[in-house]
Amino acid sequence: MKKNYFLSFFLITLLSTAAFAQKLNTDLFKKMKARSIGPAVMSGRITAVDAVWENPNIIYAASASGGVWKSENGGTKWQPIFDDMPLQNIGSIAIQQSNPSVVWVGTGEGNPRNSINLGAGIYKSLDGGKTWKLMGLEKTRNIHRILIDPTNPNVIYAGVIGNPYAEQQERGVYKTTDGGETWQRVLFTNEKSGVADMIMDAKNPNKLFVAMWQHKRTAWDFKSGGEGSGLYVTYDAGKNWKKLSKTDGLPEGDYGRIGLASCRSYPNRVYALIEATKNGLYRSDDGGMKWEKVNEDPKDVTNRPFYFNDILCDPKNENRLYSLYQVISVSEDGGKSFKTTATFDQAHADHHAIWIHPEDNNFIINGNDGGVSISRDRGKTWTFAEALPLGQFYHVNVDNEIPYNIYGGLQDNGSWQGPAYTWKEGGIRNYSWLSVNGGDGFDVMPDPEDARYGYAMSQGGFLGRYDTKTGQSTMIRPPQVDIKSRLRFNWNAAIAQDPFEKGTIYYGSQFVHKSQNKGLTWDIISPDLTINNPEQQKQDQSGGLSLDITSAENHNTILTLAPSQKERGVLWAGTDDGNVQLTRDFGKNWSNLTSKIRNFPKEGWICQIQASKYNAGEAFVTVNNYRQGDFAPYVFRTKDFGQNWERIVDENKVRGYALCFLQDPTTPNLMFCGTEHGLWVSVDEAKTWTQWKAGLPSVSTMDLTIQEREADLVVGTFGRALYVLDDIRPLRKVAQASTKVLDQKLIAFDSPDAYLVEFSTQIGYNTIGDGMYEGENRAAGARISYFVNVPKKEDKKDVSTPKTPSIKYDTVYAKIYDEVGKQIRTLFSVPDTSGMQRITWNLTEKGIRYPNAQKPKKGAAEPSGINVLPGKYKVVLSFGDQKDSTYINVKPDPRYNFDRSAEVAKRDIYERLKVNVAKLTEATDRLTEANDVTEKLLNQIKDSEGKEMEDFRKQIKAVQDTIKAKKELIVAKPLEKQGYGRPYRVTPLTKAQELMMYLGNRQSSPSKTESIILEQFDGLTRESIAKINSFFASNWVDFRKKVESMKLSMFKDYEMIR
Secondary structure (H helix, E strand, C coil): CCCCHHHHHHHHHHHHHHHHCCCCCHHHHCCCCCEEEECCCCCCCEEEEEECCCCCCCEEEEECCCEEEEECCCCCCCEECCCCCCCCCEEEEEECCCCCCCEEEEECCCCCCCCCCCCCCEEEECCCCCCCEECCCHHHCCEEEEEECCCCCCCEEEEECCCCCCCCCCCEEEEECCCCCCCEEEECCCCCEEEEEEEECCCCCCCEEEEEEEEEECCCCEEECECCCEEEEECCCCCCCEEECHHHCCCCCCECCEEEEECCCCCCCEEEEECCCCCEEEEECCCCCCCEEEECCCCCCCCCCCCCCEEEEECCEEEEEEEECCCEEEECCCCCCCEEEECCCCCCCCEEEEEECCCCCCCEEEEECCEEEEECCCCCCCEECCCCCCCEEEEEEECCCCCCEEEEEECCCCEEEEECCCCECCCEEHHHCEEEECCCCCCEEECCCCCCEEEEEEHHHEEEEEECCCCCEEECCCCCCCCCCCCCCCCCCCEEECCCCCCCEEEECCCEEEECCCCCCCEECCCCCCCCCHHHCCHHHCEECCCCCCCCCCCCCEEEEEECCCCCCCEEEEECCCCEEEECCCCCCCEECHHHCCCCCCCCEEEEEEECCCCCCCEEEEEEEHHHCEEEEEEEEECCCCCCCEEEECCCCCCCCEEEEEECCCCCCCEEEEECCEEEEECCCCCCCEEECCCCCCCCEEEEEEECCCCEEEEEEECCCEEEECCCHHHHHHHHHCHHHHHCCEEECCCCCEEECCCECCCCCCCCCCCCCEECCCCCCEEEEEEECCCCHHHCEECCCCCCCCEECCCEEEEEECCCCCEEEEEEECCCCCEEEEEEECCEEECCCCCCCCCCCCCCCCCEEEECCCEEEEEEEEECCEEEEEEEEEEECCCCCCCHHHHHHHHHHHHHHHHHHHHHHHHHHHHHHHHHHHHHHHHHCCCCCCHHHHHHHHHHHHHHHHHHHHHCCCCCCCCCCCCCCCCCCCCHHHHHHHHHHHHHCCCCCCCHHHHHHHHHHHHHHHHHHHHHHHHHHCHHHHHHHHHHHCCCCCCCCCCCCC
């Protein structure tokens, strides 16, 4: 009988895949939230702003790739309100002013630069942004303008600019008359043209002007202008359109981008800022019938119309016109002349959005590449909204400092260094961030030998070596080989550190450059590794009607370099035109491996190659192809130096084109992928993927790295700055053991090291108000992570056998033991749901209750005592009858030279203090109980009459006065009059508190001062206890006899406090 080997192989493969494919349920990790750490100091690109006319303190700001933000206090505080939506790329926003709870948002930005973020439809909120509903237009990609008919809020116009990288039918003006339920395209010119601007006549909502713009972007070129461009007007709400032309006073020839404005108080005044063969500002004084050119001065007319070409007329003065470009300028004479009203010092450069209150034209809100700026005096002064973390990071890196720093470069906002967490009270403030390089920022790479130094670049390959101490940066970009040759550096060039030689770095143009002296000199170690297509190298002609030569379109360049971490001489290179190159002999020979990769997109953008930490021949190649209209994600893997490849990420596994990939350095099954729509995680070696949403919106995730000492995943987003997913050891555990491990009732995960540090106050500020940004800081102490399966309510008690006592599964206890096995602390948590949980231990032993503290109620947390000593501590977790354990290494503050003998001496004093405090607390508890007895006695005899009872009441009152006086021997007398504070009195308690203040933060051995205070405390304690013992041995005994002789008894016996 002939065997079917193919069928057998297929079944084995199918079974093994089923056995090992374990998709992670991230709902079980909701409490393992990523921290948003900012920074917000540089904010990010704003594409649209709007505010409520009747209450302009309510402001909405739309970010190019950071979602929608709302302020209800004039821009002081902001909240993200779009985070639950499937993407964060926003192009337009509009409030229905007749009912400001209704807000419309168009996704996909309308400024088609090389780093544009695309959208997927239009959204509507009926409750001021609390909830949103997708209302269609998903295929339009980019919606640049939204207009609402003020007389009929069911009529909305969407100005679709479309995808600049691809021709498409879904462009032009779309209209709904039923509140977004259905849409009709009412203006279309061609598949290359979309809406650059759209305005509505303030007194006639049926009259609209629309600027159509033909433009096309490729990875290597941008063209503005063409037959599809033009200025159109409709008088019947879009049924019919007229294209305005030379006969109407407009320029002849092709148009590019056009910006439009009309005056609310005088709508016959209309302006058009037209990109043409000769750019100019045109004005109409008869509602658009006739036009005249009023300005063509290059200093007044925008020089980069593809990126900013917006104008806005003052709603109360038709002659006042604002123009947005690198700065904001204003004309007071109808556009004939302009002066700057927002300089580079007053507001970030590159302006895209402006709003002016229709009644108070002093109130202006501006959106630019650096966030939101607000003026209350018509542009004389500006306030920066510093609480909007919208940074667009291209790359992230980390160092090994404690606390460690994060490095990264941002679109139009330079390169920065800042802390992943701080040992300061409060959050991570903007001042904590240090600028290490200017321009558009990209990769920043700290020197592995000394984090004071590092490498940072700006656009077009300008590379510097910086010094964080002095602020100096030295240019080290590789020079031309000769004066005739030209190096081609990408907008976002490639740099890499050699893992074996700390002084060796690699840099990419069309060649691989190698420096063995930290950038002082360079050698070229490769031929041109790109396809070297001359037709893709005409960047000096890019722009169309208006040249725009900034290196943004530089092409046929190396985008990524990845030296092997396992074998010297192995180096991978990826280009922006689809070449995967490899050398295994230090650059002597190179192999182009692209043809070996099945389903590789032709000339795809290879944004990242990651060399494996496990095998020399293993690498991961991340490719995206949206610049050619292909939105599929691509990540390929090889294990044999590129001879064979496997696609491990596709559109069936993740959502959004791929931007980065990361394999965990200790657990190979654990993988991460960043896409245009979020962070994805796999625990089964890329067989299945799940989006990580805990603390992280569906934002463009550009780069990932892991701080290996602390097992933190650092996420660099292109729109929401930086996130840190602290301690991914729980994910490692799941990846190592498969998701079936989560079927257990209790799992204790490995714990990170904990440091005995005191948090200091912040620098420069005390009370900060509500406007200052604070990134989420890491909690102090030790983090104890565990997983628990909480039974359903009816199953919380295991009652399977009547004779067996029921087991309660409701509380998780964490018992902490020192190195000799002594239990020093018990913590507990009551989990409300199944999943990963965390308990924080503040690194103290169980403390004692002080005399001025109430007796704890059942289930109350233990008081904290003195800090533990550095060492290894065992944590035993229990949940019902389930137990598991982990260990915590407690380390001293690295900022000090730890003196163990000093700490032991402090603890000796504390132990003496603790013994006497316990006596004092017992004494005050007895006095409190005694006073309770007297109160009960008074209550019993409250209705009794006669002289004997009256005398007895006086006796009780006298006893109460004595009890009060005895208490005041320990606890200071409270104020008897209204007011604040209390006079200082020397008591055992005040001396105990004083002693702890001295001991608390001392880094050296206790001094004579502490000995003096301790002796004073001991003496006061002996004296107080003696007097209280005397009271209970005599006064209280006599009083008890009196009470019992009256047949009233409610006493308990006390022994002497010793």
